[in-house]
Every structure is written in C-alpha cells, then in structure tokens.
Amino acid sequence: MTKKSFRQAINEALRQEMQRDPRVILMGEDVAGGRGGTSGVKDAWGGVLGVTKGLLTEFGEDRVLDTPISEASYIGAAAGAAATGLRPVAELMFVDFVGCCLDQIMNQAAKFRYMFGGKARTPLVIRAMYGAGFNAAAQHSQALYPLFTHIPGLKVVVPSSPYEAKGLLIEAIRDDDPVIFLENKVMYDDEEDVPDDPYTIPFGEANLTREGDDVTIVAFGRMVNFANQAADRLEKDGISCTVIDPRTTSPLDAATILDCVNETGRLVIVDESSPRCNMATDVAALVAEEAFDALKAPIRRVTPPHTPVPFATVLEKLYVPDVEKIEAAVRSVAAYRVKEEA
Amino acid sequence: MTKKSFRQAINEALRQEMQRDPRVILMGEDVAGGRGGTSGVKDAWGGVLGVTKGLLTEFGEDRVLDTPISEASYIGAAAGAAATGLRPVAELMFVDFVGCCLDQIMNQAAKFRYMFGGKARTPLVIRAMYGAGFNAAAQHSQALYPLFTHIPGLKVVVPSSPYEAKGLLIEAIRDDDPVIFLENKVMYDDEEDVPDDPYTIPFGEANLTREGDDVTIVAFGRMVNFANQAADRLEKDGISCTVIDPRTTSPLDAATILDCVNETGRLVIVDESSPRCNMATDVAALVAEEAFDALKAPIRRVTPPHTPVPFATVLEKLYVPDVEKIEAAVRSVAAYRVKEEA
Amino acid sequence: MQIARDILTRSYRSMRTIRDFEERLHVEFATGDIPGFVHLYCGEEASGVGVCAHLTDTDTIASTHRGHGHCIAKGVGVDGMMAEIYGRRSGVCRGKGGSMHIADLSLGMLGANGIVGGGPPLICGAALSHKTLKDGAVAVAFYGDGASNEGSTLESLNLASVWKVPAVFVVEDNGYGEATGASYAVAGNQKDRAAGFGMPYFECDGNDFFSVYETAGEAIEHARKGNGPAMLHVHLARWYGHFEGDAMTYRAADEVAKLRAEHDCLVNFRRKVVGAGLLEDSDLDTIDTAVKDEIEAAVVAARKAPLPEDADLMKDVYVSY
C-alpha cells in the first residue's frame, strides 16, 4: 500500500494488466509520443498528461501503438481488434472527441453482440478525460457520460479516486464487454493509498463513502469528493448524510440507491454533466418510480446549467457544481416538510 | 385545409420556406438523386423515402444539393453555411448516422454562439428519421433525441402529426439557432387536415391533445398517438387523462407539464428512446423536483428496454412502447394509493 | 490460368449460390414476407468470391449493407442466412440482426454493416490482431464507391499504412451510391487516393472472376507478406436497385439488360473454363442443380422456422451486466 496519484493508479492498472495478459494492447494519439521525431526519444509524452508514461519502454511498439489523429479509424480498429482476439485499451484523449468516432462506439462495438445474436465478444476499453475546471473551454471540458449511459451495449465507469480508478480499470480490462472509462482531468494529481498488487472492483456495485440518516447524496466521479466535503460540513449542523458513489453509471446499482433512499427519504444527486437527460435525471426518475413511498422531499439535482462550458475562470467556477451548492441543496431537502406534515 | 400525409406536410413546409426565402437551401444524400446517373432523370429519388421529391425541379441544383456519403463534411458544411449567410436544411437520412458527424453538431454548430461570445448565428436545421417499427434493425431504428437534448445550444423537435410537422418545420427554418428536427419513419403515410398556407408553431409550447383529471401522460412524437389511443380506452373505464405533447424536447415546456401534474397528481411518461438518461427520466426528474407535493403516485415510465433494437417483427413489437403498455401504466398509477391514505 | 480444379468448382458454386440466393430473395421480397431493407449483390458475385478464394477461416473480412455475397463467399451457410433474413430464431444471428447484420466471427466474417464506412476501421483492428497474434492472416474490408468518400474509410487507409498491418481495401465500384452516380460523388480517383495514403493500387474487372482472382491474389499476397495494406479497385455493376423497391429511374432503361446479357460473371466463367477445357459444362450444370435445391430448401426451412421467443429480446446485450 503506497500513496499514489490518480495518474499513477491508472498507469499501474494498465501496466499490471499488460504484464498479465499479452493480448492487452494500448493505442491512441501520443500514448507514447516521439514516433517520427528528430530527437529519437521514444515515449516522449506517454499521453498528453503523462498517464501512459513508461509503458512503451516496458512493452514496446507492438503493444503501445501511437495513432494518426483519426479517432473514427483507431477507435473502430480497437473495436475490430477486440472482436478478433485482442483486448485493446484505446485512449480518446478528451471525451469531447467522441464526436469524431461515435459511430464506431455506438453502432459498432456496442451493438455487435446483440446484432450478431450473441456471437461476438468485444473486450474493449476506451479511456478518456472528462470534466471542467481546467479552463479548457467548451470543446475540451464536457462530461458526456450520459451519452454513453444512454447506449445499450456499453458499460460506463466514472471513478472517484485513485483507489477506485485502479480497481475499476483492471475490472474494465478483464471485462468482456465494451467499457467507457472516464477520468476527470482535474483529479490526476489527487493522491491516496492504493494497494500495489492488482485488484478489481466489480461493476454495478455502488460504494457508500459514508452512511447517515437524513439525506442520501448520489454523486459521480469528482463530485463524490465534493459530496463528502459537503457531508462533513453538514454533519457539524446535525444533518447526517449517506453518500453513494455508484462507480459505474451503466450498469447502475439501483438496489443500493433505493435502499438508501428508503432509509433517508431524501435525495440529492450531484452530476457534473449537462443537466438535460443526464445521470441526475436518470437517478431521480428511478427513485420517483421505485422509492416513491419513502420520499419525504423533492429530489434535488445539483448540476451545471444548460450551457456550454465557459472559458474564463470566474464563469467556469460558477458552472461546475461545488461543495456550497451541494450543501445548500442538502439543507433544503433536509428542511423540507410535506404540506400534510406541516 | 386538405388532408396531407406527414411526408407531404414536410415537403410543403420545405417548399413554402424555399419560396419565401432564397437563402433556404437543402442538402443531403439523394435529397434529389440521379446526379451522375445514366438515365439523365433528375430528382430520381427526392430523398430515400420521397420526402423531398419535386424540390429539385422547382428550385434547381443550386438550392437542392446532393452530397457524397460523408456526413461529417456536409453536416459541417451546413453549419458553416449557416454561420455565413445561408439557412440550410440538411438531411441526415437516418438519425443513427449521427455517429458519423456528431462533432460538427455538438462541438461546432451548437457551441459557436456561446464560444464566440454571442457573435454567431447558426440558422441550421438538421432533419433525420428516427424510430423503430420498420424492421430496420439496430443501426437504423434508434430514437436518439436524448443525445441532442443533452447538448446545450441545440433545439430538438419531435413532431407528432402532419399538422405539427408542417408548423414546427417552418418554425425551425425561421429559427436562428441550430435545430434538430426528427421524423418518425413509421409516420410518413399518416394523414390529417393540414392548412395549405404556411404557419408556425412556436417551440417550447406543449400541446394538450386532451385534458383530464386523473392522470397526466407526457408522450413524444409517435408516442403521442399511442397515448391518445390509450386515453380513449381508459376513458371508457372512467379514467380521464391529460395528454401532453411537448413538441420540442429542448426547449421543454416545463410549466405546462408541472401545471398538469399539479392538477392530476399522477404522471406517466411515454418515450420511444432507450431508457437510460432519456426524456422519460428528464421529465420525471423535473416533476419529482418541482411538483413533488402534488404527486400522489410513483412516476411511471413507458420506454423500450435497455437493448439495441432487434430485427425480427415479434421482437421489435415487444421493444416499442404500445397502447397496451401505456394503458397498463396509467391504470397502475391511477389505482395507486400512498400508504398514509391506504 | 493456373487455378486448381477445386478452387474453380468451389468458386463457381459460391458465385452460383450468391446469384440464386439473391434472385430468389428478389422474388420472395415481392411477396411481402421479408421484413426490413434488403440490398442485393446480384451481378457482383465475382468480386466477393474472387477475393475470398484466397482466404481461409483465419482471415477476416468486413462487409457492407450489401453483404449476402460476402457472407456466402466467406462460407456462411445459406440456411442460417435465409432464416436470419426471414427473422427466425434459427437465423445465424437468431433473428436479431437481419439482412444488414449477418455475421459469423467463427468464420472470420466480421459482419455486414448498416453503416456506410463502418467496416474499414474494424478491418484495421482485425489486421492488427492478425499482426499481433502472428497468425499469418489478412483482413479485408469490402466497401462501395459511395463508401470511399466516408471519413472513416479514408482515415482507415492512412491508419493501416501507418501501422503497416495486413489489410486489403476492396473498393467495389458499381458506379452508384444509392441513386447517385460515382461520376458525381467521387472526385478524383481511387488510384491517387491509394497513393495519397501510401499503399499500392490494384485494379480489376469485377465481371470476370479470373481478373478478380488474379489481382486479388497479388493484393492479398502483398499484405500477407507483411508489406502493409493494399487497395483493390473492382469495377462491377449491380443488377437490381439500391434496395428492393428502388425503381432505378436514375439508370438508362437498357443498362441492366445489357449487363445481364454481356457481363454476367457466371456466363463469363463458364465460357472460359469450358473453353479452356478446365471443367465440363456438365460439372457446372451439376453445381447449378445442387445450388437450386439448396436455395429452395433454405427458403422452405426459413419460412417454417420458429420465430424468436419473447425472452430473446433481453438476451445478449452484454456478456455480463
């Protein structure tokens, strides 16, 4: 057990799986970097933010493949390779670039198995960075996991910490279905204790980062940390929260969410993605259908507004959900009394 | 006022707007057809299902442009043309093909205005067919409006009848923002009375196709008809329904939906799109947050299951929501009594 | 012509099977009993068969919406295909894919594809698998003249060259994408595109099995030897509309009649092999009869086969979920 950053945890998961299984290969733009360069230095980048650094050196050019800038072809190639015997981990760099290759994800990889009557396996992992907070503006800051979650045939992982990232990525690589693995770019330097040995965290099993009696908070990815901070503050005022990290949006651990809401009767959902048709609406709808009787207050959603992500720091700060907004939402549902009771 | 099919209503809207404004142009694959053919026949197709038939003859090749099979380039071209003085109506054929051009919609057209500080106008309409029921299988039967609804900067229209289609399409063409206009392919031969003159139907104003006291049904596109049929049947058993056709999913007429639920206290949402992060969850979340006090029953969603669309007729019929499933959902919420009352 | 007798008979049988399969589908579609979209390969048989004659089950192909011919050429059985097209549970995809999604990965058939340009990226990946797993196999993407304008196709040409994988890109140029002529929609030409993406270009007459066979052999050999990808441009023609129901008003009235009369790959084949004394007319007649019976049986069986069961709807979305 050593302190590792989110970046290191992901790198270690990749390395250990590549050591374990020769069919695991990496591909993407500058996942190594330096090919065709004049210095002769290999592994010049190891990914645009250094996440895959060192893997070329250990596994060589046959297993760490730099690609031209052509997402449709190499994400499709990853799908094709997955269907024919390899276990590719393809890096899309920014998830925003899915606009250049959605067909290969949505209509090819995700649908093979169903269209082909169960006769295909597509053990593909697509890693990508998501999220605002980097002043990367509208085309490099989206969350977009709702898009993937909407598509049957995909699994979608949104890890909330280095420990989670390592275990979930190893699980993703060993999984036989196409998995979208999303890394919040603001979290790469976050550190925590992470076991050195490989381990897996199963999909569809939520993690309760804390348990409380008054309000259930469901949060995704980076928002889990904000939710926990909000819960810390609220605790001091006697409002005790359960915080649920679903880990995967597809499959979603509906049972755990419903159990918790049945206990607390109050729910706040924190989702960094655009507010329409997102995970906050998805969880709210689930609960409004299946835990209706338990609900003692409106279901509150803390999300960005329905706008593209702005560039300027002041605006971006307003845009992303934060601890204050979560706190306020929890207070409002905690204080809520239905008319009959009032 | 003449009986017109859904197909004719759309054709007429296009024709009348092209007559009115020379900047309105059409483009897409085989929107005319016949270019480069050996018979010399022009307008050989008029769209894959004949929706744009006759427009080439009336407006010529400069305003009805056939394109190579390359959605990214021509949908992007439509966006670029819109930003520089034209008002293009681009046809994507099947909405499933958005996987080939999402970037130009999501990261370009939808974001220009915001990224550029309000200095762009992008009066672009993208028409596309959606929906199951044609045995067109997994890659030609999706609904996908949740994807577009999720993206800030887009408007999304899902017309439910010929009358609606004409008025909403004219509105879309005159609108200064990018609009996704989705046509259910199963409805092209549906007929109803449609005024001959041009008229517009504003976005964000829901249509109540019927009003009732017991249950509110919100339905989209083709599902509006199913909802009305279900309401007819239920009426006979003394269950009276309000049926809301929001017409546009973005903007969404939240006020009307909330008003109706405040009256009926019971809500069923019928959505032909895949169930996760879809419009059914979107509306459910809205109501669970903003009309919570009024709710007397769980919010029920009638949607397809979380699977790709199957090919075989028997399976496809099971897949798509139908009148029976809507009826059953309404009955269940109508019969529901919260524990306290019970 | 240095072609083994068994390759000749196998190839003829394959072409004949495709022809009869498609002609029969044309008839059956008109009855209204076949659901969905059906795109016929009739007239293009020599291409799929001439290419696949060089492949084994270890090699991979990816096909298009017009996929029946490639499937048959790669060895997928007509019973399972016919049942699939009829939407039956005994279909090769259990009735869940239909005409546009027939696949059989155990035979290296990575699927017909409803998305134009869907296949070439997949083939880059399959070729990468072959290279990485060192199984000596090649991967072949079939695609049309129309698909040659899709970004995914063009990117794939570049990617395959950069990675130097054993991929062959077969442009089946029938002169049309739906109702639009290639002379309108394809600017420039395939040959310069091949050069533009750094791979050798081969060209052949798709109405002539031997032209395809020979040229495809060279292209595939190039790839199989580890020299990187190659492009094979096949000139051919489709005999029916884009899909069943297309009135083909964009084609000259006698265009198809002429093709049938003068450019029938089966007639060409027979003339050549019999002329050269490689096979007897009777050899071919025997095949014709056998195929006729096989197709008849496939239709009869498909029509009688049980439909999918309700529970199938939810099956096989995931391996596990």
Place this chain on the structure above:
Amino acid sequence: MQIARDILTRSYRSMRTIRDFEERLHVEFATGDIPGFVHLYCGEEASGVGVCAHLTDTDTIASTHRGHGHCIAKGVGVDGMMAEIYGRRSGVCRGKGGSMHIADLSLGMLGANGIVGGGPPLICGAALSHKTLKDGAVAVAFYGDGASNEGSTLESLNLASVWKVPAVFVVEDNGYGEATGASYAVAGNQKDRAAGFGMPYFECDGNDFFSVYETAGEAIEHARKGNGPAMLHVHLARWYGHFEGDAMTYRAADEVAKLRAEHDCLVNFRRKVVGAGLLEDSDLDTIDTAVKDEIEAAVVAARKAPLPEDADLMKDVYVSY
C-alpha cells in the same frame, strides 16, 4: 516581386504582430496568469499572412487550435484577442472562448477550433455561401499535417470538389502533430491526396513570405475564378512546443535554434525587401517599434480589464430559447 508597397508593409506588420504577440504570450504564460491551453504559432507567421494577404473581410477563413496567427492575419485586433486569452469580458468572445475559440465573423474569421479537423467542413459551407450568394469571395481552411489525417478533413476535400465551391485547403505542415512526427503519422503524401480528391496541388516554403504569397495567390485565384477548390501545402515549422508547457523531448536539441537562426520568416522578409530596395530598414524598424508598443498595451489592458459577470454564464447559449 510585383507586390504593392502597402501589401508589403501590411504583411510585415502582420507577421511582426503575430511574432511579438506569441513571444509575449510565451513569457506571460510562464507567470501562470494565463489560463487554459495555449498553442503558439511562432515561426509560422509567413503562412497565415501570405495567404490572408489575398483576402478581404468578405472572404472567410477557418482556423485551428493554433489560431492566433490566422486571427491576426485576418485582421482581428490584438487588444480583443489578448483580453480573450486572459479571460476578460472585453475579449473578442467576452472571455467565454479563450485562446482556442477566437472568432470574428464580421471579419470573415470563422473561428479557431479546438477540434482537429473541425474547420474544413465549415469551410465547405462557407464556400457554398459565397458561391450561392455570388459575392465573389473564397473560403480558406487552415489545418495541420496532423489534421490532414482526420476523416472530416478528407471528406471535405471530396465534398468541395464535388460541389465545385471556391475553397482553398491550406495544409500547414510543421512536421508534427503534438509529439508525433508527420513522417510517422502521414502515410503517402498531400500531393496525391489532392489528386485523389480531384483538385490542383500547390506547394510553397512557409518560411518565405514571398513563396507563400505567390503560390497562395495562384491557389486562391483558381478557386475565386470558379474552378473549384485547390490545396496549398505549406512547409514550415513551429518554434515552441505543441502547447505551452511541452518540453519537446521529441525534437533534436538544436532543431529550434537552427530554425530561428536560419529560417526566420521576418529576417528573410527584411533581407529580401531591403535587398531589392522595396523598403528601407527604417520602415521596418518603425513597424517593429509600433508593434512592440501595441502588444505591451494589449497586455497591460488585458490584465486590467474586468472579468466576466456572473450573468454572462447563461447568456448567448441561444439566440432565443
């Protein structure tokens, strides 16, 4: 060299402005006060300026993530640009776009673009507008060697040819896409790609304003005359990393020093025009001083300018909603 004196001075001023703007950004970025990603155009000035010297405000250009140079060359003011890069309300995009999204449609500048290959499709459309509105204008897509492998770019070459619109595709080939060399990532070559998509190919030395100016003139004239699109391949080099912060370990140690010493387009320009007696050293010195002051003023103003207001967050998502 038959170039009017005012074009020479304007072009030099434009190149000098880009250079100083970028060199200053490099310094300012290091202070930590500039948020987000910044990609510098330093070293490539002659390309944007040589091309835009042939354009008026009616003509349209689309740019890339490395967009500052194109913006300045097309006439966007440095005050508004600098303020934008600093995220200020007085920025040309009100602080909502930043370095990667600077645009000014009133000047025919359709935007920098954070998406590689984002611009070429837009330029097909702008060119279509020009053709349809018969305003005599052309539309120019700038894109990099890396972007020349994106499907959207490749499709656009074909589409522009098919539509025969007045578009020019300018490949700014600096030999790298991020940390990967074009010699690895670009299979084949741009010339054959131009032919493969049916358009003429022009090529020039991007370190030499006159080479660019002359060749771009031909390419643009071709398009403006209604002959359809053209490709202009500009060979050049970037002097900084892919983005600020890139240590450039993939480049030979002396690569940039050599470029600066031997291939500086500003030095080249001065040598040529002074040598040919077209301008005096003092003319250029005057420009240098003026630009220096202008950039200084822009930075000072940007640093002092007010930030966006909270209400701006929700503004300008739609024209109406």
